[in-house]
Amino acid sequence: MQDSRESMSVALEENRLVGRDSDESELIELVLSAKTKECISVCGLGGVGKTALVKSICQSQRLRGMFEMVAWIPMQEPFNFHEFTRTVEHKLTPNKKKILPTKRTDGKDTNLPDKSPKGNLIVLDDVSSKKDWARIKSALLEDRFNMSRVIITTREPSVDKLCERSHNLKPLRDGDALQLFRKKVNIDLHDKFSGVAIDIVKECGGLPQLIIIVAGLLQEKYSVMEWKKTRDHLTAELQNNPKLKDYDKTLTSGYKNLSSSLKSCFLYLSVFPHDSIIRRRRLVRRWTAEGYSSEKHGKSVEEVADKQFQDLMSRNMVLPCGTTISKIGNSWETYEFEFQSLMHGVSRRKSAKENLILVLDENEHSSLQAKSRARHLTVLESWDRKGKKRDALESIVHLPHLRSLTVFGKFKSFFISRKMRLLRVLDLEDANGLRDRDLSSIGKLYHLRYLSLRGSVGIFHLPDSIGYLSNLETLDIKGTMVTKLPSTIVKLQKLKYLRAGIIAYGEDDSYELVHDFLPAYLRDCFRTEHVYEEMDMKMVVTLIRLMVTVLLRGFDVCGVKAPRGIGKLKALNTLGVINVARGKNVLKEIKKLTQLRKLGITGIKKDHCEELGSTIYSCSHLQTLSLRAEGNNGLVGCLDDISPPEDLQSLKLYGNLGELPEWIGKLQRLTKLTLRSTLLEQDGVQDLGKLPTLTSLHLLGNSFKGEELNFQRNKFASLLVLEIDGLSGTKAVEFEEETMARLKLLKVNCWWNTVTDCCSFTGILHLPNLMEVLLIGLDCGESAEGFQGSDLEAEDVREWLAERKPLWDENRAFKEDLLNQLEGNQKRHILKMEY
Known part of the structure; x- marks a missing residue:
């Protein structure tokens, strides 16, 4: 294998600059800045190009002549320490040519280039054992090796952590x-x-x-x-x-190098389909429910699960998705990720071999009965489109040994059975066709710890029998039509996470008003040839019920009504979004939940102000707080008397503020701030720039009022991510010199309906560390192709396109202007567009 890897690295050398310019520069800087006898590690997944990168920098002009000799040592398995030391000595001593001094015209001696030799550079390729590396490092410090620097390549993060400096090599973009x-x-x-x-x-x-x-x-x-x-x-x-x-x-x-606990977590990932985008919290909460994560060494089960996830990410087995990373406290938190494509194949193959996970898709043709002992069942939409395998599938889902059931795509009423007595996880997120009646037997699943109905728009009510699920820890009903929690929910004394609300406030702050959603959905349906098939009677009834719900609640569909006694759920860690519009009693109940870390409240009114301040003061461990109020008054006057928790790290404010409350400027640990409809003026935005730890700022719809938004110099010193979305009436955004010195990502949501809404950006050249600009919804490439198969006449299409052309032209000009500014930026930038 060593020979194969080394020969492949030779083939890679001619391609070392493809996508590796910044990696090469950063690694050279690490070598140059390292102290004598320090070690530099290059860590990454197998095949990511670690060997080729190190060979490239060793041959670079910048390092040429810096070292007397370079010894390249491929590590062998099994490792033999004495053989290793003999190999190093052999590489450094035979045929060693001394560097002779040359005479200068002034009679003084000098060596080859300006950089005089500083000892030897030793490169160890593919160090895999933490124990072996500790022994190797100690030996290399001996004077006989005259070691100046050591570079190692490794796939093992535990080895990487033992080095003074490290570079994590990611897969190519x-x-x-x-x-x-x-x-x-x-x-x-x-x-x-x-x-x-x-x-x-x-x-x-x-x-x-x-x-x-x-x-x-x-x-x-x-x-x-x-x-x-x-x-x-x-x-x-x-x-x-x-x-x-x-x-x-x-x-x-x-996979083989993982610990036993990480192996289980790794195999469990194959319950998700190939190429799927997975929320981190969805995964780690499932791990805890299944028992893959448990308390150890004084760390909570949640902390252990997060550490396991970080371990897999450090090995590049799971990869963060684009812009879904934010800094929380002292660590980076990934909201969404994807399974590394080929590692997904390894996971699925190993889990199937161990009869751990059964994934039913269009490729599953073997006997289901032979695999009926699998502990986890995943049903994909591609499975049995014609319904011929229903009997075989029923025999599996009804067996009592299943620990988890995950459904992607179409839900069938027979999927849930009372015989699933040992089921711990029921994950029906975004499942199509799920209805209230399908949950009638849910109370019989006594061992259920994780229940997700997230995104199921056919769910309007939770059954009272949910109160029998005494072991339930996670209940996720965000994005469903549930507007009121059943009274029996107060019996769930082990419940830690409760997420609700018709509109799902995602971790990426996605937001969609229902009265905007309905016309868009209907418009899309009527553009298809099979409109009557898509708009069946059930869907029509669902939409009518949704519209009635929205009208009755005055468009405040962001939260649910909590029952009396919600304060009895002492184990709650996360609660949101709760609608308090109908009175103060629910705030008094929330005040009893002193262990809350995350809280979301909507429906705030003027007469809630005093009780709201008292509630937040009582929840002294809060790290994430979301407050929302509708109407012209919004949050005006409601936040003045709040005494925020010291540990508050993430704050979301939705509603008119009038002016920024003074206490926000005193949040010394705040890392993420999201504003919507706050109508701040220029001075208010600049005050945010004084927050010392703010790394992520999201200025969403109507958060700012004014034609020009100016980010002044020497502000936002820690900011890494800036999102700008829907600043109605704002014509220009300017970045002055020496502002946002650390900014890496600029995200702009371009949902422009008219040319006059377009906004210009200037001063991007002043952002020295900007790495990526992401444009969302930039409408500059749409054409008549989008109407193929529709009933629209050609003339109608041409007329529609003619109306949109000025907007496309303006958007193209906007994109070209950004590109011109990015070309002058010192860093290697990337311009991305999503629709």
Whole structure:
């Protein structure tokens, strides 16, 4: 395997600059700035290009002549310490050519380049054991090796942590990965191939070594069908193709090196479909419910689960998704992530072999009865579209040994059975077709610890029998039509997480008003040929019920009404969003929940102010607080007398403020702030720039009023993420010099309806560390193709396009202006667009 890896690194050398410019520069800076005898680690997933990167920097002009000798040592398994020391000595002593001084015209001696030799550079490739590395490092400090620097490559984070300096090498970005693939495949990627090429590169997970290997295989295949076959069966190719077997061993070794607890967590990830975007909290709460995470060494079960997730992320087995990262306290918190593509295949293969997880999809043809002992069942929408396998599936879901059931796509009424007596996790998030009646037997699942109905718009009421679920820890009904919690919920003494509200305030602050959603949904339906199939009677009834609910509640659909006695749920850690519009009693109940870490309240009115302040004061452990009020008055006067908790790290305010409360400027630990409809003026925004630890700022719809938003110099010193969305009436956003010196991500939501709504940005050149600009909803490429299959006449389409053309032209100009500014930025920037 060593020979295979080293030969592949040679092939990678000519491509070392593809997507690795910044990695190369950062690693060279680490070497140059390191002290004598310090160690630099390059850590990353197998095949990510660690070996090639280190070889590249060792041959770079900037390091040439800095070291007397460079010894490259591939690590061997099993490790033999005495053999290792002999190898190092052999690499450093034979045929050693002394560097002779040369005469200068002034008669003084000098050495080769200006950098005089400072000892030897020793490179250890693929260090895998923490114990072995501790022994190696101690030996290399001996004078006989004349060691100046050590660089190691490793896949093991525990080894990486023992080094003084480290560089975590990530997979290639999509664009760079595609560029590398195009360079190596040596085939003209015309239209027929381009789409498949993008899919194949995505399957390779941004790993250069695999991209090069697969590109080499495809050089011999000249039909699109052959490429599609490779794309669809890449995991099988890894196991069966002799050219890929070594790489499959490399991936599998990453799994073998995990601890037993991490192995269980890793295998559990295969309950989620390939390429799915997964919320971190959804995963870790499922881990705790299943018993994969437990209290140890004085850490809570939640802290242990978060640590397990971070361990998998440090190995690049799970990857954060784009802009869903925020700094909370002293650690980075990932809201959404995706399973590294090829590691997903390893997880699914291993879990199936151990009869742990059964995933039912269109590829499942073997006997279900033979696999009926699996502990976890995942049903995908692609499974049995024609309904011919219902009997076989019923026999599995009714068996009592199942610990979890996860449904993606279409829900069937027979999926939930009273015989699932040991079921701990029932995850029906975004399941289609789920109705109130399907929950009638939910109270019989006594061992249930995790119940998610999130995003199920067919759920209007929770049954009273939910009170029998005495072991329930997580109840997630965000995005359902539930407006009132049943009174029996106060019996759930172990409940830790309760999330509710018709409108789901996601971790990324996504927000969608129901009265905007309905016309959009109807419009989309009527553009299809099968409008009557999509708009069945059940959906019509659902929409009518939704509209009635919205009207009765005055469009305040963000929370639920809590029952009397909600204060009895002493174990609650997270509660939101609770509607307090109908009285103060619920605030008095919340005041009793002294262990709350996260709280969301909506429906705040003027007469709630005193009780609201008292409630927040009582919840002294709060880390996340969300407050919302509708109407012109909004939150005016309601926040003046609040004494915020010292540990408050995330604050969301939705509603007119009038002016910024003074206490916000005193939040010394606040890292994330989200504002909507606050109507702040310029001075209020600048006051936010004084917050010392603020790393993430989200200025959403109508948070600012004024034609020009100016970010002044020497403000927002810690800010890393800035989101701007829906600043109605704001024509210009300006960044002055020396403002937001650390900003890395600028996210702009461009939901513009008219040309006059467009906003210009100036001074982006003044953001020295800006790495990425993300434009959401930039409408500059839509055409008549979007209306294919519709009933609209061609003339109507042309007329519609003509009306939109000025907006597209303005948006294109906006994009080009941003690109021109980014070209002058010192950092390697990326401009992304999402719709």
